Amino acid sequence: MKFIKIYPVIFLILLLSGCFGKEPNDISYAIAIGFDKAADEENYNITLQFAKPTQISGGDSEKGGSASPQIVEDVTVEAPTLYSAVNLADSIVSKHFFLSHVNLIVFSKEVAEEGIGDIMETLSRSYDIRPNVYMAVALEGAHKYLSEIKPVLEVNPSKYYQLTYEANGAGGLPKSIIEEFYFMENLPDVDSVIPIAGVMKTSDDETEEPESGDSERQDGGEEQETEKNLLQPRAPVNNEGFEFKIKEYIAGEVALNETNKSESMGMAVFKKDKMVGVFSGIESELYNIMSGEHRDLFISFEGMSNQPVTVLLRDAKSPRINVDIKNKRVDMRLYLESDLYSIPTEDRVEEYVDKFEMKAAEDIEKACKKLIKTAFSEYDADILGFTRKAKRKFLTYHDFIDSNIAEDIKNYDVDISVDFSVRRTGLIISGEGNM
Amino acid sequence: MLRKKELTSIIINAIHTKMLLTYPRSVILNSGNAAWIQLLYNFAVALVIFFVTITAYRGKRGLIELADILGGKALRIVTGVLIAVILTLNFVSIIRIFPETVKIVLLQDARLELITAIFVIAIIIGAYAGIESIARVHYLFLPIAGVMLFVFLIMLLPYYDMDNIMPIFGNGAKSIFLSGFNSISLFSDMLLLYVLVPYAQNLDEVKQSGTKGILIGGGVSVIIILAYCLTHPYPVSGEFMVPVYQMARMIHLSSFFSRFEPFFQFVWTILILLYSSLYVYVISCVWQTTFRLKYEKPLIIPIALICCEIAMLPESVINGIEIQHKISISAYPLSFAVPLVYALLSGRRN
Numbered sequence: 001m002k003f004i005k006i007y008p009v010i011f012l013i014l015l016l017s018g019c020f021g022k023e024p025n026d027i028s029y030a031i032a033i034g035f036d037k038a039a040d041e042e043n044y045n046i047t048l049q050f051a052k053p054t055q056i057s058g059g060d061s062e063k064g065g066s067a068s069p070q071i072v073e074d075v076t077v078e079a080p081t082l083y084s085a086v087n088l089a090d091s092i093v094s095k096h097f098f099l100s101h102v103n104l105i106v107f108s109k110e111v112a113e114e115g116i117g118d119i120m121e122t123l124s125r126s127y128d129i130r131p132n133v134y135m136a137v138a139l140e141g142a143h144k145y146l147s148e149i150k151p152v153l154e155v156n157p158s159k160y161y162q163l164t165y166e167a168n169g170a171g172g173l174p175k176s177i178i179e180e181f182y183f184m185e186n187l188p189d190v191d192s193v194i195p196i197a198g199v200m201k202t203s204d205d206e207t208e209e210p211e212s213g214d215s216e217r218q219d220g221g222e223e224q225e226t227e228k229n230l231l232q233p234r235a236p237v238n239n240e241g242f243e244f245k246i247k248e249y250i251a252g253e254v255a256l257n258e259t260n261k262s263e264s265m266g267m268a269v270f271k272k273d274k275m276v277g278v279f280s281g282i283e284s285e286l287y288n289i290m291s292g293e294h295r296d297l298f299i300s301f302e303g304m305s306n307q308p309v310t311v312l313l314r315d316a317k318s319p320r321i322n323v324d325i326k327n328k329r330v331d332m333r334l335y336l337e338s339d340l341y342s343i344p345t346e347d348r349v350e351e352y353v354d355k356f357e358m359k360a361a362e363d364i365e366k367a368c369k370k371l372i373k374t375a376f377s378e379y380d381a382d383i384l385g386f387t388r389k390a391k392r393k394f395l396t397y398h399d400f401i402d403s404n405i406a407e408d409i410k411n412y413d414v415d416i417s418v419d420f421s422v423r424r425t426g427l428i429i430s431g432e433g434n435m
Numbered sequence: 436m437l438r439k440k441e442l443t444s445i446i447i448n449a450i451h452t453k454m455l456l457t458y459p460r461s462v463i464l465n466s467g468n469a470a471w472i473q474l475l476y477n478f479a480v481a482l483v484i485f486f487v488t489i490t491a492y493r494g495k496r497g498l499i500e501l502a503d504i505l506g507g508k509a510l511r512i513v514t515g516v517l518i519a520v521i522l523t524l525n526f527v528s529i530i531r532i533f534p535e536t537v538k539i540v541l542l543q544d545a546r547l548e549l550i551t552a553i554f555v556i557a558i559i560i561g562a563y564a565g566i567e568s569i570a571r572v573h574y575l576f577l578p579i580a581g582v583m584l585f586v587f588l589i590m591l592l593p594y595y596d597m598d599n600i601m602p603i604f605g606n607g608a609k610s611i612f613l614s615g616f617n618s619i620s621l622f623s624d625m626l627l628l629y630v631l632v633p634y635a636q637n638l639d640e641v642k643q644s645g646t647k648g649i650l651i652g653g654g655v656s657v658i659i660i661l662a663y664c665l666t667h668p669y670p671v672s673g674e675f676m677v678p679v680y681q682m683a684r685m686i687h688l689s690s691f692f693s694r695f696e697p698f699f700q701f702v703w704t705i706l707i708l709l710y711s712s713l714y715v716y717v718i719s720c721v722w723q724t725t726f727r728l729k730y731e732k733p734l735i736i737p738i739a740l741i742c743c744e745i746a747m748l749p750e751s752v753i754n755g756i757e758i759q760h761k762i763s764i765s766a767y768p769l770s771f772a773v774p775l776v777y778a779l780l781s782g783r784r785n
Contacts, residue, residue, distance in 0.1 A: 391601040
């Protein structure tokens with residue numbers, strides 16, 4: 001009788017403890033996916049960037065990690081959907097592609113402008129793609145951006161994406177993950193933004209033929225780096241008070257000399273699932289401040305000597321937004337505080353700190369209003385979700401939809417008041433008026 | 436004999452298990468993100484019905500024995516068959532939806548038949564252990580599940596957004612209070628309590644266990660759906676097949692902690708196995724009592740297999756969910772009416 005009880009246990013131990021299906025060694029882990037328009041308008045050129053575990057620190061090599069270009073490899077195939085691309089890519093690479101480690105989805109500008117609703121539906125329906133995968137729009141093309149990824153500090157490219165797009169101190173980028181984007185594109189009360197990824201321009205790019213939708217190919221990440229002349233960034237200088245004298249960069253224009261030519265800066269504005277415009281890094285900072293996603297960030301304001309004064313800006317409280325439907329008015333209040341970090345030698349901010357605070361508050365207010373106006377007038381997009389905030393003024397969802405406020409909100413007056421204060425001055429308090 | 440705490444644990448699990456599958460979606464589709472108000476309202480109505488029923492109930496007899504006393508063999512058989520059918524209909528949807536969900540989220544490469552077979556074997560083993568063992572495991576495991584739920588809700592804190600439950604009345608008062616009345620079917624598992632009366636020490640314990648069970652089970656259900664409404668905006672919230680799993684997927688506390696699903700799946704699977712074993716055992720008991728059989732255990736395997744066969748009738752998961760919705764709407768009035776009628780008659784008889 002005892003044996004009869006033990007047999008099933010032995011049976012289970014022997015048969016159920018193994019791996020059914022695929023062994024980890026049979027799997028290729030994709031870490032990023034890129035969507036470009038194919039020559040055949042109906043299809044996409046889908047780039048699957050996968051990690052080579054043997055090259056990453058702790059892999060088979062037992063020598064530590066390899067240099068970053070050898071860590072990842074790209075496969076580009078032409079296919080109508082993501083999973084048909086995975087199918088095709090499986091026949092190129094010996095292993096089966098597994099998408100649960102994907103950290104970044106990149107869309108080319110053309111794909112984004114045409115609409116990414118179908119792709120988002122696939123990504124959200126998929127059980128293996130995580131809902132917190134980051135998204136970006138690459139203005140020069142998704143494949144180009146991914147092929148230029150050569151992390152300098154990170155051995156693990158997944159970590160590179162995570163650190164770059166988690167907005168860890170990178171104020172010039174909004175945070176966008178597929179779950180939130182899927183929500184926003186299906187909601188009538190808010191529009192969304194996605195970070196812009198770019199590739200640093202070189203003189204070779206000027207003469208390069210535009211990339212056509214070529215057929216299936218495999219790009220080695222091991223190609224030799226050639227010397228290219230880096231172009232001087234062409235971004236205009238901002239002479240407004242907020243981020244005074246900082247250039248209005250968009251990804252691809254920021255770095256002057258880098259091994260890793262891929263960079264991220266600015267944001268693409270989406271009206272539902274279609275990209276409708278672009279904002280610079282400075283405007284992304286403002287967006288982060290107004291949406292409450294802002295973290296500690298160095299911001300330059302215009303000082304009294306017409307020189308930039310740099311402060312560390314942080315949220316004192318979350319922004320408050322109130323929508324007054326009767327008077328067609330949106331009131332936004334921002335609570336910010338700062339520490340002085342960099343002051344020109346001839347300037348003594350400490351002596352006129354009240355004036356400086358007032359001026360900085362005005363500059364932020366002015367810049368925020370300009371951004372909101374541009375979003376509504378040029379892109380017809382409610383990126384800050386004012387309509388969403390108006391929902392609490394209605395009793396039922398039908399009342400809310402019938403009010404047509406989503407269309408009307410762009411005609412509302414937006415009033416922004418900024419509560420800005422300087423808290424600390426670093427290790428120096430200059431000026432004699434502070435005794 | 437079942438202790439009071441064990442009986443309470445059974446009722447808590449029986450009520451809130453449906454919340455772990457597709458049930459929240461149907462509530463959301465009806466009343467939008469005011470689903471939590473709808474469930475709160477159902478909770479209050481279920482509590483009132485339970486109080487009326489249990490106050491009128493007399494004697495420490497199950498429903499089938501009561502039917503026997505009141506109407507003899509014929510009424511006993513009619514009542515017994517009716518209860519068995521209601522319980523089976525309540526349960527078959529779980530036996531279909533759970534393996535389908537497991538296939539979607541956990542074992543994509545495994546065949547549904549294999550998952551269902553393993554699930555049914557586990558149910559049979561559980562049911563063979565008997566009601567005392569099932570109740571004791573319920574009592575032991577529920578606190579673990581409670582702690583897990585608490586941690587889960589805390590981890591979701593960064594995702595709660597009050598704007599998601601606005602406008603406060605969702606699809607309107609009519610949806611919540613009229614068409615929303617149907618979702619009282621969540622509490623139709625209370626029928627189990629009246630079948631299990633003979634296993635309790637006395638009727639007072641049944642009353643206390645039932646009250647606590649509805650309060651805790653209903654409360655947990657309202658909290659789960661409120662958390663879902665706070666994290667998912669309407670109308671997108673009505674799109675996800677297994678809302679609780681969707682919430683578990685969204686937890687991402689930077690690189691520090693990002694995959695809560697394994698913990699969730701562990702608790703989820705055990706709760707559903709306990710629920711299913713309980714149901715198979717109780718249905719076997721109902722047949723045994725109805726037809727005055729000597730033992731209930733030989734019925735466990737046939738009943739589990741019949742339930743499995745019925746569950747597999749819908750061709751796809753879409754049909755399965757549709758049928759489940761129709762069944763729950765048509766079966767729940769009987770789940771409340773049968774005990775209420777016998778409770779009133781039992782008082783008159785006494």
